[in-house]
Amino acid sequence: MSQLKPLSSHLDSIPSTPGKFKMDKSPYIHRLRYHFSLAKLSFWCFLFLSLILIFFYRAAPPNPNSASQSSSSSDPSRRSLQTPTWGGPNWEKRVRSSARIRSRNGICVLVTGAAGFVGTHVSAALKRRGDGVLGMDNFNNYYDPTLKRARQALLERTGVFVVEGDINDSVLLKKLFDVVAFSHVMHLAAQAGVRYAMENPTSYVHSNIAGLVSVLEVCKSANPQPAIVWASSSSVYGLNSKVPFSEKDRTDQPASLYAATKKAGEEIAHTYNHIYGLSITGLRFFTVYGPWGRPDMAYFFFTRDILKGKSIPIFEAPNHGTVARDFTYIDDIVKGCLASLDTAEKSTGSGGKKKGPAQLRVFNLGNTSPVPVTKLVNILEKLLKVKANKVMLKMPRNGDVQFTHANITLAQSELGYKPATDLQTGLKKFVRWYLSYYSGSGKKSSS
Numbered sequence: 001m002s003q004l005k006p007l008s009s010h011l012d013s014i015p016s017t018p019g020k021f022k023m024d025k026s027p028y029i030h031r032l033r034y035h036f037s038l039a040k041l042s043f044w045c046f047l048f049l050s051l052i053l054i055f056f057y058r059a060a061p062p063n064p065n066s067a068s069q070s071s072s073s074s075d076p077s078r079r080s081l082q083t084p085t086w087g088g089p090n091w092e093k094r095v096r097s098s099a100r101i102r103s104r105n106g107i108c109v110l111v112t113g114a115a116g117f118v119g120t121h122v123s124a125a126l127k128r129r130g131d132g133v134l135g136m137d138n139f140n141n142y143y144d145p146t147l148k149r150a151r152q153a154l155l156e157r158t159g160v161f162v163v164e165g166d167i168n169d170s171v172l173l174k175k176l177f178d179v180v181a182f183s184h185v186m187h188l189a190a191q192a193g194v195r196y197a198m199e200n201p202t203s204y205v206h207s208n209i210a211g212l213v214s215v216l217e218v219c220k221s222a223n224p225q226p227a228i229v230w231a232s233s234s235s236v237y238g239l240n241s242k243v244p245f246s247e248k249d250r251t252d253q254p255a256s257l258y259a260a261t262k263k264a265g266e267e268i269a270h271t272y273n274h275i276y277g278l279s280i281t282g283l284r285f286f287t288v289y290g291p292w293g294r295p296d297m298a299y300f301f302f303t304r305d306i307l308k309g310k311s312i313p314i315f316e317a318p319n320h321g322t323v324a325r326d327f328t329y330i331d332d333i334v335k336g337c338l339a340s341l342d343t344a345e346k347s348t349g350s351g352g353k354k355k356g357p358a359q360l361r362v363f364n365l366g367n368t369s370p371v372p373v374t375k376l377v378n379i380l381e382k383l384l385k386v387k388a389n390k391v392m393l394k395m396p397r398n399g400d401v402q403f404t405h406a407n408i409t410l411a412q413s414e415l416g417y418k419p420a421t422d423l424q425t426g427l428k429k430f431v432r433w434y435l436s437y438y439s440g441s442g443k444k445s446s447s
């Protein structure tokens with residue numbers, strides 16, 4: 001650059017119109033030609049370097065489609081969109097290999113939320129029996145992402161590839177359907193947690209409503225259309241007081257935004273079934289617990305805080321009323337999920353057009369025996385051999401309901417669903433996992 005400036009004053013005296021400049025072989029002109037070619041060389045070098053820089057800058061995110069959706073919002077489920085990591089021949093090879101069916105009559109399943117608690121267990125179980133499984137997860141930081149990465153590593157070891165991406169990234173979803181003709185989608189990606197909905201309401205709309213629609217849109221346009229099984233929630237029963245909760249009971253009184261978004265999901269599922277012939281099964285999970293569980297759930301952080309000697313808040317209903325949950329062990333839930341996939345009928349549409357009526361189902365997947373939260377704490381105290389520092393608190397008005405209790409007659413008859421693990425047995429397995437996971441390496445922290 002420094003050479004161009006003085007030279008430009010010489011060039012100013014040269015006519016700009018081609019043909020008007022007469023070649024003169026004087027020494028001055030030779031010097032001028034020398035300076036001129038030096039300027040040209042510098043200019044081309046500069047241009048060349050700039051192009052290289054621009055190329056590397058633009059090439060940094062491998063997938064510009066995802067990058068364009070990035071957001072600096074406080075919504076944790078959106079953060080992963082800023083670091084897209086998919087695409088390329090190697091990536092496609094891994095996708096195909098993970099989704100390859102390895103058993104006779106196997107199915108080919110896209111599992112969203114695969115690095116989540118239920119997603120990990122379901123993906124591993126499908127893979128174990130020879131189904132083709134491809135996982136997808138956005139690894140958001142709603143709770144400790146290192147736990148999600150550890151689950152991902154577990155799945156990698158069983159041969160399940162977890163694609164990093166958000167369900168709202170329809171370009172990625174379409175790409176996955178271009179590469180693999182999934183026969184089923186197990187849609188488990190969601191913003192979970194009842195109380196967190198008051199802190200970050202938009203994350204529920206983003207994942208549980210917009211995200212669900214994004215998944216259904218891609219499924220409806222796929223050819224062949226997959227059958228869909230997805231996670232609804234026991235929370236849709238809300239203020240319903242008729243027990244046990246049956247699928248026929250009213251679900252129009254949600255007590256939290258989380259519940260409202262799951263209820264909305266059930267209505268959205270109805271619409272896509274009605275218009276596009278998608279086969280859809282919604283599963284109302286009842287407080288699922290077990291190894292590799294969610295640190296935001298009471299049984300998990302009670303364990304952590306009892307071990308740390310911290311106080312644990314136990315909610316009670318008005319007039320010291322008992323708060324209870326139909327806690328359901330993860331292995332029972334996995335059986336219910338696999339049975340739902342296996343009994344799902346094919347979608348009837350293709351390429352966005354309905355050809356006939358399709359299956360639409362909703363099932364309770366619970367344990368059928370509610371246990372008071374105080375009893376849960378007693379079991380944990382015995383298993384951990386540590387007395388809990390309990391603080392009884394009035395149940396806050398932030399979305400909780402006093403009790404849940406599943407009627408599972410329908411799931412029993414249609415899916416052969418039969419929960420087999422009581423809370424004592426399930427918590428024993430959880431505590432064993434917890435102690436080995438968090439004390440094993442000495443590096444991890446559950447806080």
Ligand SMILES: O=C(O)[C@H]1O[C@H](OP(=O)(O)OP(=O)(O)OC[C@H]2O[C@@H](n3ccc(=O)[nH]c3=O)[C@H](O)[C@@H]2O)[C@H](O)[C@@H](O)[C@H]1O
Pocket residue numbers: 192193194232233234235285286287288296297298299313314315323324325373400
């Ligand atoms: O079935 C569902 O559809 C939901 O199940 C789960 O919600 P919940 O049943 O509310 O579980 P969880 O928070 O573990 O509280 C358990 C109990 O501890 C009580 N509880 C809780 C916190 C506390 O500090 N004190 C307390 O007593 C609390 O009052 C409650 O009685 C999932 O999180 C949710 O994502 C959804 O899947």
